[in-house]
Amino acid sequence: MKKIIVAAALALSFPALAKQTTTTVKVKGWHCAGCAQETEDAIKKVKGVKSATADFDKHTVVVAYDDSQAKPGQIDKAVKKAGYKVEK
Numbered sequence: 743m744k745k746i747i748v749a750a751a752l753a754l755s756f757p758a759l760a761k762q763t764t765t766t767v768k769v770k771g772w773h774c775a776g777c778a779q780e781t782e783d784a785i786k787k788v789k790g791v792k793s794a795t796a797d798f799d800k801h802t803v804v805v806a807y808d809d810s811q812a813k814p815g816q817i818d819k820a821v822k823k824a825g826y827k828v829e830k
């Protein structure tokens with residue numbers, strides 16, 4: 743019984759947590775780690791994005807965002823604006 747109450751209390755106190763989505767974006771056009779950093783920074787500026795972690799070797803950015811605030815299209819746009827391409 744105690745466990746159920748704790749679980750319910752947690753669910754109520756972190757409503758944002760339930761909406762968090764993580765996506766991996768594949769990016770084309772990086773030449774160096776600086777490009778990766780630039781893309782990461784651009785994605786971080788998108789409203790609702792909680793974190794962005796670029797991996798230059800894999801050519802990916804792992805993005806955690808609140809899907810009630812940010813849409814994948816906005817992340818793609820930020821990548822394009824920074825001068826790189828999203829690989830589908």
Ligand SMILES: [Cu+2]
Pocket residue numbers: 772773774775776777778
């Ligand atoms: Cu570069």
